[in-house]
């Protein structure tokens with residue numbers, strides 16, 4: 185996996201924000217029942233009602249296979265196959281939570297972005313959030329990270345799992361509900377335009 189270096193050379197035009205790019209949301213796919221092993225389907229994006237992209241996917245037990253066509257400006261279309269490994273963490277209420285492992289940096293993430301040829305995580309593409317909301321967004325992210333550090337045993341790159349040892353379940357559940365609200369608010373900010381359809 186990987187093979188595209190540190191990711192730094194993917195630095196993108198500062199004007200590109202996560203609102204404007206194709207993204208794959210693992211929680212959206214899970215909720216829609218799109219992640220059953222050995223199923224295939226397509227993901228389609230639109231911008232203001234106009235189709236802006238489509239990819240085929242096949243879901244396996246341990247990874248998602250993406251098939252699509254990509255063209256750099258001025259070049260011919262090329263077929264791209266990408267393999268996105270899954271990772272699983274145990275939920276505080278039992279069961280498991282599914283994640284993508286970014287194919288470039290292997291960070292555990294819930295969202296991948298198709299900015300260049302490949303679908304990679306926000307860290308690899310260094311996508312800024314929509315600038316009109318950056319103050320609000322920074323504040324949400326800061327609050328969420330602080331809370332995450334406090335309540336989770338493990339917290340990396342803005343994603344946490346496992347109840348902090350020694351914390352009462354009641355306290356954890358109350359704070360976790362708040363954490364989910366912040367997470368939702370952040371995702372809403374990211375996805376309110378150019379959303380998956």
Ligand SMILES: [Zn+2]
Pocket residue numbers: 191286287288289290291304305306307308
């Ligand atoms: Zn990455």
